[in-house]
Amino acid sequence: MNAATGDDREQERPARYDARAIEAKWQAVWAAEKTWEVASPGEPGFDPEKPKAYVLVMLPYPSGEPHVGHLKVYSVGDAIAHYRRRNGYRVLQPMGYDSFGLPAENHAIRTGEHPRISTERSIASFRRQFLDWGVSIDWSRELSTSAPDYYRWTQWIFLRLFEAGLAYRTEAAVQWCPKDQTVLANEQVIDGRCERCGTEVVPKKLEQWYFRITDYADRLLADFDRLESWPEHVVTMQRNWIGRSEGAEAVFRCEEPGIDFPVFTTRPDTLYGATFFVLAPEHPELDRLIEGTGNADEVREYVAAALRQTTGERGDEDREKTGVRLERTVVNPVNGESIPMFVADYVLMEYGTGAIMAVPAHDQRDFEFARKFDLPIRQVVAPADGSEVPAGEAFVTQSEDVRIVNSGDLDGLTPAGAKRKIIDELEAEGRGRLAVNYRLRDWLLSRQRYWGCPIPIVHCPECGSVPVPDDQLPVELPDIEDYRPKGKSPLATASDWVETTCPRCDGPGRRETDTMDTFVDSSWYFLRYLDPRNTALPFDRRIADHWMPVDQYIGGVEHAILHLLYARFFTKALADAGLIGVQEPFANLFTQGMITRDGAKMSKSKGNVVDPAEYVSRYGADTARTYVCFMGPPDRGGDWVDEGVDGVQRFLSRLWRLAAELPSDADRAGAFDRDWQRGTSGPVRELLAKSHWAIDKATRDFERDFQFNTVIAAVMELVNDAYRLRGELGTDDGARALAFAAATAGSLIFPFAPHLGSEVWEMVEGGRVWEVPWPAADEELLAKDVITLVVQVNGKLRDRIEVPADADEARILELVHASERLDAYLDGREPVKEIVVPGRLVNLVVR
């Protein structure tokens, strides 16, 4: 008979956990009292006693409705924010929208609706849902990057970079997306396809705006040391993307018509093995080189064909090598040898100098090319033990157990030694030098699209590219009739807007009609949050220096390179301009894993999309939020399972009922009294100890890389124990223990289920849980008098014994030897070794 709840309370039908009512109640409190607003130094309400914590989730692109990825990232971010607040920090958690961008513009092309209208609609629904989820945001700082009072400062910063020589315009081969009709940055081309629409990109020669991010390559690498905690793989990805490689530049001279061709090589030690020389089809000296030679037309034809290829086709490694031999030769600077020249599309203009020395014996690509064109292959690196190298492939090795051969005075040296010697020689003769090369290229920022931040430049036939003066900012985006891109920016059709006067000479000028890549907008938004209503500057340096860096940044790993690299670059450039003190924007980074459904990425075409709003209205925000944190470690992905949501709902209901069905207030007063707690025994003590265990476990797992799944599991255990012990707790002490357990569970679950946590706390203790410090476990209640020790024989579990917690090794062994169970396993043998791990186990080793 289960009599625990069988009192007359049941006559009035037990109330049920009404998540929506509870959530509306607390959201109203937070909105009315502006609970999550936080002051900067000098503002009223600023509390200098508390340390600051800037907790930031990557700003969303507002398109349609938030999806589960947003639910997860804000659930994680908010849990961290709440945890920090209750640990005594002044937490800033702002919100904004990355509201320029292609989807809104494409929508405008389809429907004719102005992107501003559809964007505002999306922002409204994002805002509504974030409020509905009860995220603890300082809404007074809300911003959107497409608002003139925001992009005014994006333009202002662009002009500072322009003045510093970090923004420039030049003609170069760029990646063009034929569908979106715009150029793309290298970072936005994935496997030769447009990151946004998946169309194959094609090369195109255009005059475009760039940021000189390559100037910062070394600092971007070195300053990984300044970060507190970033996922190692993100750092590695950025390292690889920057792609620093050390080597040498060597100059090969073509006597006729007299052109020096520098090449970059990471293997100057193999210079003697160079048997031919290859130029990229785009090489600027090619025309001059072939002028008047017998096969100039053939070469031109090859080049034209190469340029027509999509980036994907050209990048295909498996394709057979192609190329054309030029009727020219170059001289190898180390041995004076004349070697034939080729043009081939496997050499890229964007990397190095667009020309290579080919060492077929030790480079797979050169090897394939040499085979195809029947060129000599000269081995210059050999295993130190004199063994043969495989014939059908290039001999490529990082090993130092090799020696240089067939290379004059380099013979017998290791590659490292040969590199040093050859670079010294090249430098002495002025035919080369030590060189460092990067994979990273300058950031192409102009886009031939409408819905972006206008570039504040006027083109003047007299003065060139002239910056718009600061006092004329913002250069506002004009309204236009037709959004369709036509190979140039739709802005070009707004002739009233385009035609202007030159700020420098007052003559006629034309506005720059390209807009900025939206990644520019999001490269500094974390600074605007700090001083969002400043009308004189993008932000006040003193305020920014107070809050920066972001203490905890949270977002998807898909931004590991793009956004995070750009934002790091911007921060350094702004620091160099004296606008801010920090060198790195994000001290700690947490990347959350992607939620799938039925094991697959969610997509409309698969019909497996989870709409968070649907779950929030059915189960409540607390259930949805707690569920995404409970699925597994938040930095890993997880599969959305409806039954799992039910499980979390069940748990939250149990917690609510535990609080709702507590005995009357009078019986349970003093539940938090430590002296009383320490004096208890039996089931009362057991439940109190479990409560303190949960506090300790939750706190440790919170600190340990945000292991939210086990934090929540600990609270579940506490609630389960409370139910299990409830029947044995019919005394006043029992009522107090239950009250303490329920209040503690509410307090610990609050970062994930803030509404329920507040409600439970209010029901049990009264007051506001977010104003109560994060609980600390009582060591004395954590400690046990009697502990169970595991006894092993030869590493196999054979017995358990109860020992006093303070028993020493001798006493433990005495108890072990008293065990009759063990005799069978020992079989009369004397242990040769007895290992005692206090508090853990005993292992008897017998032979």
Added chain:
RNA sequence: GCCGGAGUGGCGGAAUGGCAGACGCGAUCGACUCAAAAUCGAUUGUCCGAAAGGACGUGUGGGUUCGAGUCCCACCUCCGGUACCA
């Protein structure tokens, strides 16, 4: 190819070198109910055994250790990133 990450019950996942499988889902049984749902409780790695108990068990093969899911070596599979980068 290169660089990361991960392989543990029917499923998601727990385990500072020390009781493998916490917690949740699912499943089975029981209580309540006319019945069902909800709720509460119990059981739930595999094999042998009536039971007591025993053997096996963390992708594979070896190693270190009193003791290995955890550390080392070699390999396999999956996932992510990246790639004619000279």
